[in-house]
Amino acid sequence: MLAWVLLGIRFDVKKERVEGVLGPDLDVVDVHCCFGVCYTVATRIIHKLQNPIDSEVTFMENWDLIIIGAGAAGLAAGIYGARSGLKTLLLDEKMAGGTAAEAPLVENYPGFPEIAGTELADKMTLHCKKAGAVIHDIEPVVSMDLKGETKKIKTNRAEYEATTVIIATGAHYNEIGVKGEKEFHGRGVSYCGVCDGPFFKGKHVLVVGGGNSACTTTLYLSGIVGELTLVHRREAFRAEEKLAKDVLSKANVNVLFNTEILEIKGDKVVNSVILSDVKTKQTRELPVAAVFVQVGESPNSSLALEVGVEAEEGGKSLKIDMHQRTNLSGVFAAGDVTNHPVKQVGTAVGQGITAALEAYSYIKRPYYRK
Numbered sequence: 001m002l003a004w005v006l007l008g009i010r011f012d013v014k015k016e017r018v019e020g021v022l023g024p025d026l027d028v029v030d031v032h033c034c035f036g037v038c039y040t041v042a043t044r045i046i047h048k049l050q051n052p053i054d055s056e057v058t059f060m061e062n063w064d065l066i067i068i069g070a071g072a073a074g075l076a077a078g079i080y081g082a083r084s085g086l087k088t089l090l091l092d093e094k095m096a097g098g099t100a101a102e103a104p105l106v107e108n109y110p111g112f113p114e115i116a117g118t119e120l121a122d123k124m125t126l127h128c129k130k131a132g133a134v135i136h137d138i139e140p141v142v143s144m145d146l147k148g149e150t151k152k153i154k155t156n157r158a159e160y161e162a163t164t165v166i167i168a169t170g171a172h173y174n175e176i177g178v179k180g181e182k183e184f185h186g187r188g189v190s191y192c193g194v195c196d197g198p199f200f201k202g203k204h205v206l207v208v209g210g211g212n213s214a215c216t217t218t219l220y221l222s223g224i225v226g227e228l229t230l231v232h233r234r235e236a237f238r239a240e241e242k243l244a245k246d247v248l249s250k251a252n253v254n255v256l257f258n259t260e261i262l263e264i265k266g267d268k269v270v271n272s273v274i275l276s277d278v279k280t281k282q283t284r285e286l287p288v289a290a291v292f293v294q295v296g297e298s299p300n301s302s303l304a305l306e307v308g309v310e311a312e313e314g315g316k317s318l319k320i321d322m323h324q325r326t327n328l329s330g331v332f333a334a335g336d337v338t339n340h341p342v343k344q345v346g347t348a349v350g351q352g353i354t355a356a357l358e359a360y361s362y363i364k365r366p367y368y369r370k
């Protein structure tokens, strides 16, 4: 398998295929690789081979700070927590790195005019480890008790106690909710261009959405696929102007505004979509090999909400103050899971830093607590 990786042959390792090589503990793993990210995936697989997980192990450990989620927010918090001298543990249900690893190209993170999302995520992960934080990846948090002085966190393989907790669980892709979407997920329906784009080299694919993610994904895919149709139900993009202009300038990209997708059709895999003009209600069938859904995200907040962390009014994002404090004493939140209005790597990093330094103050300066 490593030979494949190093040769740069694109592969998609789902649970069943990974189990045979790495054991059954990778049940949340969805390892993807393509040209350019092969090295990253190879090093991650080697890491897993060197650090096998024993799912039977149950033990109790005490930490100053536990960070749930090792994306941009969690990793930045981990760096600052560990460097402040806090015994810091990060838990992630997947491999550390978070959503940034799914961005084909990040062009707006200061200091890196152009960097692959996977590379940025890996640099952050290494930096966090170097700072002294401990990262347990592929270890989902399954329940928590955050109300007492001592916070209790349970994962699929252990129980932990901590004085402070930072919730940095990010967000997940929204679905469009049309017929065929669930049925063909993984068989032509994808939520990640960088992961699945190389499967459709030279083919005609559809992207749904009108924001930054839809435009970034379109730009990335336009260099791989033969033809790309981007459908957006409104009459203009919501994306940054530069991205929108770049999309409109691509010769192999056809943009259909005021257009909705009604159904995804196929037999074993996707082979067409039914589109509808939102103004005229006229429908037509368009043959495509894949549908990339890029219509925003929802916060991964259900676990936190269940244990009493307050959400913003009328929503599910975690409500935070300017110190990243939640309503529960000693519990902070950072990144895309919060009600911060901007969802970017840079803002997630800033929030993670604030949360960690506030956690430090909470522990070391008890008079500071509210």
Ligand SMILES: Cc1cc2nc3c(=O)[nH]c(=O)nc-3n(C[C@H](O)[C@H](O)[C@H](O)COP(=O)(O)OP(=O)(O)OC[C@H]3O[C@@H](n4cnc5c(N)ncnc54)[C@H](O)[C@@H]3O)c2cc1C
Pocket (backbone or CB within 6 Å): 068, 069, 070, 071, 072, 073, 074, 091, 092, 093, 094, 095, 096, 097, 098, 099, 100, 101, 102, 103, 104, 105, 106, 107, 108, 109, 139, 140, 141, 142, 168, 169, 170, 171, 213, 216, 217, 300, 303, 334, 335, 336, 337, 343, 344, 345, 346, 348
């Ligand atoms: C296609 C795409 C392109 C993008 N491009 C850009 C860009 O160019 N520039 C930019 O600034 N931003 C970009 N973004 C947005 C950026 O990636 C996010 O805003 C940022 O990564 C959010 O960081 P986070 O740490 O809050 O969340 P995430 O990075 O999502 O990390 C959350 C982590 O929490 C883990 N987790 C969730 N639940 C649990 C649980 N129960 N137990 C343990 N772990 C859990 C997840 O596995 C994940 O690793 C892009 C996003 C996408 C999807």
